[in-house]
Amino acid sequence: MKPPTVPAPDRDLVVNETFGPTFQGEGPSTGRYAHFIRLFGCHLSCTWCDTPHTHDPTRYDLTAEQRILSIDDILSWLAAAPVDLLVITGGEPMLQPRVLERLLLAIRDRSLATDIEIEIETSGTIPPTDLLTAAATRFNVSPKLAHSGLRRHQRIRPAVLRHLAGTGKAVWKFVVQEIDDLDEVQELTEAYDLHPVWIMPEGTDSSTVLTRMRLLAEPVLSRRWHLSPRLHTLLWENDRGR
Numbered sequence: 001m002k003p004p005t006v007p008a009p010d011r012d013l014v015v016n017e018t019f020g021p022t023f024q025g026e027g028p029s030t031g032r033y034a035h036f037i038r039l040f041g042c043h044l045s046c047t048w049c050d051t052p053h054t055h056d057p058t059r060y061d062l063t064a065e066q067r068i069l070s071i072d073d074i075l076s077w078l079a080a081a082p083v084d085l086l087v088i089t090g091g092e093p094m095l096q097p098r099v100l101e102r103l104l105l106a107i108r109d110r111s112l113a114t115d116i117e118i119e120i121e122t123s124g125t126i127p128p129t130d131l132l133t134a135a136a137t138r139f140n141v142s143p144k145l146a147h148s149g150l151r152r153h154q155r156i157r158p159a160v161l162r163h164l165a166g167t168g169k170a171v172w173k174f175v176v177q178e179i180d181d182l183d184e185v186q187e188l189t190e191a192y193d194l195h196p197v198w199i200m201p202e203g204t205d206s207s208t209v210l211t212r213m214r215l216l217a218e219p220v221l222s223r224r225w226h227l228s229p230r231l232h233t234l235l236w237e238n239d240r241g242r
């Protein structure tokens with residue numbers, strides 16, 4: 001008989017997938033050897049979402065997409081193949097704050113991983129707790145632009161952006177489709193004092209990512225921002241678990 005799939009609060013994470021080693025494909029650590037935990041669930045619904053299997057019941061069997069993993073399960077997985085970068089993504093990781101705090105503290109407590117860097121990918125719509133902020137190395141925050149199809153009040157939460165900026169651990173990674181989107185990025189970065197800025201092309205196939213990167217390169221350079229590829233997409237297209 002299948003065991004019940006009800007997570008124990010504070011001890012179990014609802015995970016979509018764990019994978020690695022692979023390369024961090026996005027943002028300031030692009031190219032680094034890393035392990036990934038993709039948490040289940042997201043409260044948003046971006047039109048171009050690259051991970052709808054974490055939360056979209058109209059396209060996926062969400063029961064089949066979730067795994068309950070204990071903190072001990074994850075520590076054993078990390079101990080079996082140590083890495084110096086762990087990326088926690090989603091979905092939206094901030095939807096599981098308490099257990100995530102405990103996971104990060106447990107990782108920090110183990111001598112096996114004292115100097116592991118932990119990056120958390122987030123949409124910047126839910127503030128991290130103080131403990132999470134203390135234990136994380138970096139927040140890769142992706143505030144969503146108008147082309148996400150979300151209403152502005154859903155995607156831009158001024159207090160959360162200010163809070164994240166104040167942690168000193170946030171880098172701002174904007175998913176961009178066209179050159180004109182950069183004006184919207186500029187408006188947000190100026191309004192909320194967001195830096196450093198990384199521009200990343202939207203796309204789930206290598207040809208779209210490369211075409212958009214080429215289009216964006218000069219305008220991004222002229223604004224003195226950084227440009228991120230989606231390295232995993234350039235290498236492996238839209239394969240799951242890469």
Ligand SMILES: Nc1nc2[nH]cc(C(=O)O)c2c(=O)[nH]1
Pocket residue numbers: 022023024025026051087089090121232242
């Ligand atoms: N290799 C790789 N790097 C990533 N960086 C952020 C990812 C994400 O899905 O959030 C991701 C991903 O799915 N794969």
Ligand code: SF4
Pocket residue numbers: 042043044045046048049050051052054090091092123
């Ligand atoms: S915030 Fe991320 S996971 Fe959630 S719908 Fe948007 S792109 Fe998908």
Ligand SMILES: [Mg+2]
Pocket residue numbers: 050051089090
């Ligand atoms: Mg993503």
